[in-house]
Amino acid sequence: MATETVENYLKAIYRLSLESPAGEASMTHIAAVVGVTTGTATSMVKKLASARLAKYQRFGGVSLSAKGTRAALDILRRHRLVETFLVETLKLDWAVVHDEAERLEHAISPLVLEALDRHLGNPSFDPHGDPIPSADGKLLEPRVVPLSECGEGAMGRLARVLDQREESLRFLRRHGLEVASRIAVESVEPGAGIIVVRAEDGRSVALSEVAASRVLVQVEE
Amino acid sequence: MATETVENYLKAIYRLSLESPAGEASMTHIAAVVGVTTGTATSMVKKLASARLAKYQRFGGVSLSAKGTRAALDILRRHRLVETFLVETLKLDWAVVHDEAERLEHAISPLVLEALDRHLGNPSFDPHGDPIPSADGKLLEPRVVPLSECGEGAMGRLARVLDQREESLRFLRRHGLEVASRIAVESVEPGAGIIVVRAEDGRSVALSEVAASRVLVQVEE
DNA sequence: ACGGGAAGTTTGACGACTCAAACTATAGGC
DNA sequence: GCCTATAGTTTGAGTCGTCAAACTTCCCGT
Numbered sequence: 001m002a003t004e005t006v007e008n009y010l011k012a013i014y015r016l017s018l019e020s021p022a023g024e025a026s027m028t029h030i031a032a033v034v035g036v037t038t039g040t041a042t043s044m045v046k047k048l049a050s051a052r053l054a055k056y057q058r059f060g061g062v063s064l065s066a067k068g069t070r071a072a073l074d075i076l077r078r079h080r081l082v083e084t085f086l087v088e089t090l091k092l093d094w095a096v097v098h099d100e101a102e103r104l105e106h107a108i109s110p111l112v113l114e115a116l117d118r119h120l121g122n123p124s125f126d127p128h129g130d131p132i133p134s135a136d137g138k139l140l141e142p143r144v145v146p147l148s149e150c151g152e153g154a155m156g157r158l159a160r161v162l163d164q165r166e167e168s169l170r171f172l173r174r175h176g177l178e179v180a181s182r183i184a185v186e187s188v189e190p191g192a193g194i195i196v197v198r199a200e201d202g203r204s205v206a207l208s209e210v211a212a213s214r215v216l217v218q219v220e221e
Numbered sequence: 222m223a224t225e226t227v228e229n230y231l232k233a234i235y236r237l238s239l240e241s242p243a244g245e246a247s248m249t250h251i252a253a254v255v256g257v258t259t260g261t262a263t264s265m266v267k268k269l270a271s272a273r274l275a276k277y278q279r280f281g282g283v284s285l286s287a288k289g290t291r292a293a294l295d296i297l298r299r300h301r302l303v304e305t306f307l308v309e310t311l312k313l314d315w316a317v318v319h320d321e322a323e324r325l326e327h328a329i330s331p332l333v334l335e336a337l338d339r340h341l342g343n344p345s346f347d348p349h350g351d352p353i354p355s356a357d358g359k360l361l362e363p364r365v366v367p368l369s370e371c372g373e374g375a376m377g378r379l380a381r382v383l384d385q386r387e388e389s390l391r392f393l394r395r396h397g398l399e400v401a402s403r404i405a406v407e408s409v410e411p412g413a414g415i416i417v418v419r420a421e422d423g424r425s426v427a428l429s430e431v432a433a434s435r436v437l438v439q440v441e442e
Numbered sequence: 443a444c445g446g447g448a449a450g451t452t453t454g455a456c457g458a459c460t461c462a463a464a465c466t467a468t469a470g471g472c
Numbered sequence: 473g474c475c476t477a478t479a480g481t482t483t484g485a486g487t488c489g490t491c492a493a494a495c496t497t498c499c500c501g502t
Contacts, residue, residue: 037462107327280451444502452493458488461485
């Protein structure tokens, strides 16, 4: 396969393209995500473009080609299956598995990947609620809404956590907010930029609107 | 830790030192095992020496320092635990896990390693019968003898398989020779350079002396 | 005890990836 | 419509690991 470095660029561009309305990633953002200077990102993106993995022209945005998207989904599959394995089988904390998976995902061969998938029972979602691409590169994105868009009194299940920094995940779990747990919106305070949520165990937590926009909910009825 | 390349050199030197009577590895052998030219091996060994991982002087043999040995044992622990995991948990074939482990061993963090060890129940041996170094770098080498040194009529358990090339492992299993299975030496034919062994299931197999020297046996009484 | 071949070393170059810093295009404010 | 701040690009250089090929040392056999 592509080198580890190339895989990391593909992942970054994939993620940034999804997040941006235009479906394109900027050099500055790519550089920031990969952790290099913009100059380095430019030359690397040129290489991706000449390998037909990305579409790019000078001073224009960067996006993945079909081939690049396919490769990115493959990496995402490896990443999310590894995360699931680390939590389900090795009982590691969901807050730390992201960084571990980041290293392991590049060393997983197709053989090991499919064995892992079988062992885990072909899961559709990883421990953070992110959908796992299928072996043939299909990605199921269920209809869920950001907690920040739920009104007072809304109820549902916590479906997915987008912000996977260790401290964010620790905070959520410490307050009873885990994937698949039932939650209810207790109150919304636009003035304070705050949303108060009640967890399954009855406890309440306040989240900022920014934090709430990164928690996705499967709303009920 | 050290870079992946450095880890591979350490592993190679460790293995070759054990195999050689002098406890030293030659440049040519190191180069062959790592898969580079001797020139490359020379410059790399120099680097290991200046990092105090290896002892070396021009035109002299190469051996590991205490620090280098410690690092090599750590890599060996990762390798063998990963192999055990691939066979025990993921049900992969013992004949293919070596190459897979070769890639994965470099991506395993201490955290994942210890979780793996716990999950597997702190095994002492991997699927090929190789002892797994403990977390503090102790390696238990049980008293076992090469099959090639067993006389006619000797009985015992197959303890360990040194030759881990895919075709060798496939051959052994195809003939009922697996780690922990009971075997008996049916006849020894020094003239033909051949040893005939009876497996647990009653079938007989002929092995060359070279092949038999790479199969270790725990002899009974 | 020496000559030749094997083992080991050195040198110069290269590809992958990176940075710092000089440079250029673009878009938004006035 | 110009002008500057910001985003992006280019260039020159460095590190790591590698090779090919020229070179040196060692040691064995006669």
